[in-house]
Amino acid sequence: MNLEPHKVRSDRFDRYRSDGPSSLRGKLCLLRSNWRIFRMADARCSCGAVTLSLPKEPSKIIVACHCIDCQRRTGAPFGVGAYYPADVVTISGTSKEFTHAAASGGKIHNYFCPQCGSTVYWKLSNLPALIAVAVGAMAEPKYPAPVISVFEQSKHDWVQIDGAVEHFRQSSPKKNSN
DSSP: OOOSOOOOOOGGGGGGOSSSHHHHHHHHHHHHHHHHHOOOOOEEOSSSSSEEEOOSSOOSEEEEEOOHHHHHHHTSSOEEEEEEEGGGOEEESOOEEEEEEOTTSSEEEEEEOTTTOOEEEEEETTSTTEEEEEGGGGTOTTSOOOSEEEOGGGOOTTOOOOSOSEEOSSSOOOOOOO
16 A cells, blocks of 8 residues: 655645655655644534544545445445544543444444434444544545545546546455455
C-alpha cells in the first residue's frame, strides 16, 4: 500500500505541478506544512452522544469505499474513512455494534449511536491495529481528500475520485507475507 500524500487539487498549488522531482518535493513540503496547521476537531454522531478524540494531524490513510455495504451503511454512493492507530483514538459515549462479513474478507464491526443512528467509526478484523473514522463525522470541510479508492467495480458511474492516488476494482492488495 502506497502511503505517500496524495495529489492536491487546488489552484493555489498549480505552481508546484510539473514533471520534475523538485516540483514533487515542493508539493510534499507544502502539503506537510498544511497538515501541521490543520486543527482536528473531534468526530461525533449527529446528537453528540458518541464522540472520538483524534490526533491533531489528519490521517494519511483516507479511503473512499464504494462497496455495497458502505453504500448501505452511509445511505450515499460511497463511504470515506480516515484510518488511525487505535491506540491514539479516545472513544466517549456508548455505541452499538453491528458486525458482519466484509467484502474484503474477515469481519467489519460498525459502531453507531443508539440514539441518533449515526455511524461514527468501524474496525476491520483484517486491520486490528487501526480504527476507521467516518470523515463526515468530523464535519471538517478542509479535511484531506481520499488517497485510496476501493471497490470501484460497484462505484456509481457519475462518481469521480480524482485525488486518490490508488484505485482498486476490489479491495486494496494484500501485503506479501514473505
